Amino acid sequence: MSRKKISLIGGGQIGGVLAQLIAQRELADVVLFDIVPDLPQGKILDLAEASRIDNFDGKLSGTNNYEDISGSDIVIITAGLPRKPGMSRDDLLVTNANIMKSVAENVSKYAPNSIVIVISNPLDAMVTLFQKISGFPNHRVFGQAGVLDSSRFATFIAWELGVSVKDINALVLGGHGDTMVPLIRYANVNGIPVMEMLERKYNDKQKAEEVMTAMVERTKMAGGEVVKLLKTGSAFYSPASAAISMAESILKDEKRVLPVCAYLNGEFGVNGYYVGVPAILGSNGIEKIVELSLNETEQGLMNNSVKAVKELVEDMTRLGF
Numbered sequence: 001m002s003r004k005k006i007s008l009i010g011g012g013q014i015g016g017v018l019a020q021l022i023a024q025r026e027l028a029d030v031v032l033f034d035i036v037p038d039l040p041q042g043k044i045l046d047l048a049e050a051s052r053i054d055n056f057d058g059k060l061s062g063t064n065n066y067e068d069i070s071g072s073d074i075v076i077i078t079a080g081l082p083r084k085p086g087m088s089r090d091d092l093l094v095t096n097a098n099i100m101k102s103v104a105e106n107v108s109k110y111a112p113n114s115i116v117i118v119i120s121n122p123l124d125a126m127v128t129l130f131q132k133i134s135g136f137p138n139h140r141v142f143g144q145a146g147v148l149d150s151s152r153f154a155t156f157i158a159w160e161l162g163v164s165v166k167d168i169n170a171l172v173l174g175g176h177g178d179t180m181v182p183l184i185r186y187a188n189v190n191g192i193p194v195m196e197m198l199e200r201k202y203n204d205k206q207k208a209e210e211v212m213t214a215m216v217e218r219t220k221m222a223g224g225e226v227v228k229l230l231k232t233g234s235a236f237y238s239p240a241s242a243a244i245s246m247a248e249s250i251l252k253d254e255k256r257v258l259p260v261c262a263y264l265n266g267e268f269g270v271n272g273y274y275v276g277v278p279a280i281l282g283s284n285g286i287e288k289i290v291e292l293s294l295n296e297t298e299q300g301l302m303n304n305s306v307k308a309v310k311e312l313v314e315d316m317t318r319l320g321f
């Protein structure tokens, strides 16, 4: 059996961590591509020189030549600028759309059968643009956002309850922006509703609701919180880990149910847009969108988030992309 191959387009902060995680877990051979001369070669040389210490085998290469991505099973895209303090993800639209255009043309040319995971922001628009330019089927083009947003929500819940984060199940739906929808009703600690645990902790329903509202707001703003602290650049460990969990489910045909920025064809009442929803990820990419019932409040929040995604995509179209 030949080894699998993952190409990483963008050798910056996230691209570097992606390469390290893939190598250390021996998930696949790695090609790290960037337009900056020598940058991907330097990162890969450094990483390869850790292989004896971390005990991993595998072929690692850094390149400025798109031809090297040919035969990729998975392509993960982080090419594009990250946010600076005070910027919203949407402020990146024009610059990153131009970058995504060239990336999509080259990935279609050199890795036409790959499954593509987009991470570049503004995420929902960048996935849409990649699919439009590449013409790849929707089940082979999707975005990473929900795994990270859900993990952020889970982290805050674990800290608040003083329990292991491994026991937290939390799900965030919608667009990857300030309108994202952390689902309170479905958040649980190994099956026990988080709200029940909060109410028992505080013995006060209103206080429990206030604490949950604060965690929901922190989740929605969590990317910006990191940007503000870092001052140069945005989160990179957690988005890389999130994308790797998706890639691993695909490579190993695990059929994990993960929140994915996926193209909707009527699911959740949305037609023709990429939005964050749970999906089964297997060797074919997205194998099924998993629907769940939303109450009136949740559906209202979801509609609001979908509206924001539509506006972003319409802006992009108006700008000629």
Ligand code: A3D
Pocket (backbone or CB within 6 Å): 009, 010, 011, 012, 013, 014, 015, 033, 034, 035, 036, 078, 079, 080, 081, 082, 083, 092, 096, 099, 102, 103, 119, 120, 121, 122, 123, 144, 145, 148, 176, 233, 234, 235, 236, 239
């Ligand atoms: P950064 O460290 O700047 O790396 C981006 C890399 O892209 C740089 O090395 C550039 O040289 C490279 N690049 C620029 N233009 C091209 C091109 N045309 N072709 C190939 N490579 C190019 O950024 P980063 O790694 O921190 O972040 C990458 C992207 O991910 C940004 O758009 C972030 O906003 C986004 N991001 C998304 C999430 C999500 O959860 C969706 C989280 C964090 C960051």
